Amino acid sequence: MSLREHERRILKEIERQLSEEDPDLAGRMESFGAGDPDAPADPSLAGWRPWVACGLIAAVTAGLLVLLFVLTPSTPQPPASTPAPAGTSESTDDTVPEADRVDTGPASEPVGSP
16 A cells, blocks of 8 residues: 555655654664565565465366365156155055955954853
8 A cells, every 4th residue: 555645755754853862763664674564575486486376276276176076976867757745655555465365354253252
């Protein structure tokens, strides 16, 4: 963020007064950083190489996501006809096959009679 001309003049005046009143403190403050305050701390960040690295990382991430979606098995699609409700048989025939019937005997005969 750059400063306006008026703000720069005010800061220069403050720096001048500080160096007159306390030269030791002014010397310490100058050692923190000189030059443009908007300049990046690391000059190598101003080049194009960091942007290329970020672009490559983004491209690899996007490629892996696409690969993940392509290789992930999809959920099975329902059949074209409407499936029967759960717990019911698909056929409407209520008859029990002969092999599965249980012989209960005649219904009119009491149990345990001779």
